[in-house]
Amino acid sequence: MTDTPWLKTRLKVAEQAATCLADEYPGADVWLVGALAEGLVHQRSDVDLLLITPEPVAGPGSRLIHGIRVDVRAVSRSTVHDWRTLLEEFTVTRDDIQMFRAVRARLSDLTLLRTARPLAQAPDRSAVLEPEQQTTYQRWALADRCEAAASLAEDLLGLAQAGLYPHADLVWDQLARVVAQAETVAAGAALLGEKWLPSLLSSNDAPFTPVPALPEPRWVSAAAHSPFFASVQARLADALLELWPTDAEPEPVDEAGLSGFGWLPQRYGDGWFLRRGDDRVPLSDGRMRAWQQAAARRAHS
Structure with missing residues (x-):
């Protein structure tokens, strides 16, 4: 990550939002995702969080913290499991490309998974994917x-x-x-x-x-x-x-x-x-x- 004041501020906001979400949704995990998770940020960047809950829930939507917009997308653990399944193997073939179409339709979700970093009192801040999945x-x-x-x-x-x-x-x-x-x-x-x-x-x-x-x-x-x-x-x-x-x-x-x-x-x-x-x-x-x-x-x- 490129260490800038904009990055530091937004990481602090992400931590604060993640702590609040963990209290609001017991048993949930909170991941930082997108460009900010990769250290890419500008002066007006939003904070994107992924809330992973045991069961599907109504999304908490967006909130403002210290004037910075925090967008929260809620997904269930079963949905994240389905995303991970798509990263188990590169299976597309010339005779059957239905899987390729399915993966291309979910590529934005897989990008979230690829960039995700755990937040809110998680002991491990590394990427959530194994090297083979990456x-x-x-x-x-x-x-x-x-x-x-x-x-x-x-x-x-x-x-x-x-x-x-x-x-x-x-x-x-x-x-x-x-x-x-x-x-x-x-x-x-x-x-x-x-x-x-x-x-x-x-x-x-x-x-x-x-x-x-x-x-x-x-x-x-x-x-x-x-x-x-x-x-x-x-x-x-x-x-x-x-x-x-x-x-x-x-x-x-x-x-x-x-x-x-x-x-x-x-x-x-x-x-x-x-x-x-x-x-x-x-x-x-x-x-x-x-x-x-x-x-x-x-x-x-």
């Missing part, structure tokens, strides 16, 4: 960002083909943020929102880092010749290989056109594939390494 969260979150990137790439292809270049520029900027999110997730960040990206991208040498811009696009020739898109391909492949490393020897990728505009990598529980729109081409570990190396060369050429 890794599974990373994989779900990264798969989600790759899915978002693939959807944007499909839009870009359609917009470029239709000559709607100003619209494509807007989507291109959005894709830059999604790629940056994928990189922060691969590096261990718990948050997925765009607001804190400059802080999540930062190192110890700087308080924040601007979101890296993608290369200048050339929409007129995008469908036929698009080396500028290789930067997206290479960066997403690198992020995926952070969580699914392989030392397999590179193997030739024979399918023609898989390096072209719109093709992006994804990793499910049953292996690698490249996707463009509804087209999906499975890859072995070795072929994925070869594709990633080729994308990196194109991006730096």
